[in-house]
Amino acid sequence: MTAIGAGRAGPGAAPVLAVADLAKRYGATTAVDGIAFTVGRGEIVGLLGPNGAGKTTTINMILGLLAPSAGSIRIDGVDLARHRSQALARSNFAAVYAALPGNLTVRQNLRWFGMLYEVPDLGRRIEDLLAEFDLVRFADTRCGLLSSGEQTRVGLAKAVLNDPVLLLLDEPTASLDPATAQDLRALIRGIADRGRGGILWTSHNMHEVQAVCDRVLFLAQGRILLEGDPRTLPHQHGADSLDALFIRLARQPLAAEGER
Numbered sequence: 001m002t003a004i005g006a007g008r009a010g011p012g013a014a015p016v017l018a019v020a021d022l023a024k025r026y027g028a029t030t031a032v033d034g035i036a037f038t039v040g041r042g043e044i045v046g047l048l049g050p051n052g053a054g055k056t057t058t059i060n061m062i063l064g065l066l067a068p069s070a071g072s073i074r075i076d077g078v079d080l081a082r083h084r085s086q087a088l089a090r091s092n093f094a095a096v097y098a099a100l101p102g103n104l105t106v107r108q109n110l111r112w113f114g115m116l117y118e119v120p121d122l123g124r125r126i127e128d129l130l131a132e133f134d135l136v137r138f139a140d141t142r143c144g145l146l147s148s149g150e151q152t153r154v155g156l157a158k159a160v161l162n163d164p165v166l167l168l169l170d171e172p173t174a175s176l177d178p179a180t181a182q183d184l185r186a187l188i189r190g191i192a193d194r195g196r197g198g199i200l201w202t203s204h205n206m207h208e209v210q211a212v213c214d215r216v217l218f219l220a221q222g223r224i225l226l227e228g229d230p231r232t233l234p235h236q237h238g239a240d241s242l243d244a245l246f247i248r249l250a251r252q253p254l255a256a257e258g259e260r
């Protein structure tokens with residue numbers, strides 16, 4: 001079974017992700033406004049927030065796709081700005097909008113990415129992942145012909161190919177039916193539980209977040225307004241549910257800052 005980051009660092013080592021004073025400005029627009037957080041080993045952290053809060057900008061900076069205006073990002077203790085390739089080799093990513101090339105088969109896609117990541121013993125690794133993600137019967141099918149749920153499983157298999165210490169998942173269950181989404185959540189939870197790596201997960205589905213995440217960060221207007229256990233946070237802030245808390249924070253972010 002896949003264990004993200006297994007065998008790379010011992011317990012008590014650096015968090016899999018440490019973000020400090022991170023900011024991104026576009027002229028007069030501040031997309032991310034000096035945020036700081038960590039993701040620990042075996043932990044699934046939910047990054048929540050209304051549209052335009054700065055979630056994608058944050059993820060794109062952690063992926064090395066966007067240069068921060070200020071601040072630092074350390075992946076498994078490695079500074080992304082100073083040791084880019086070593087830091088990025090420790091992470092991976094899956095999102096519905098980052099579909100794999102549809103003209104390649106599942107096995108060809110995994111082989112191509114595996115060669116890119118220089119995965120050792122690649123043939124065996126691919127066969128193991130095909131079995132783990134229930135993809136054996138689709139191995140020689142072109143990805144473009146697969147259903148959304150099947151493509152999501154291929155995307156996840158690709159995302160753990162290099163045994164990442166940090167896994168970034170941007171709305172991994174968007175567009176899946178409830179049963180498939182539940183299976184996927186269990187699979188992802190299992191990845192975190194078995195390994196010593198961690199997961200940063202964005203979602204607009206509060207039910208899903210409560211079911212899966214160990215901790216959540218509420219982002220609005222580029223700032224972290226609240227952080228805590230998604231099961232206890234609503235009551236701590238006088239809300240009936242995570243949905244109700246989300247709506248209040250999204251509508252009145254300044255009031256929430258006063259509660260901190």
Ligand SMILES: Nc1ncnc2c1ncn2[C@@H]1O[C@H](COP(=O)(O)OP(=O)(O)OP(=O)(O)O)[C@@H](O)[C@H]1O
Pocket residue numbers: 026029030031049050051052053054055056057058
């Ligand atoms: N290249 C850019 N130039 C100017 N402004 C930008 C740019 N990219 C993002 N922004 C702005 O930064 C803010 C944060 O955007 P971001 O895409 O990170 O939000 P998000 O939380 O991912 O939202 P959503 O849930 O809608 O995907 C928004 O106000 C957006 O308009």
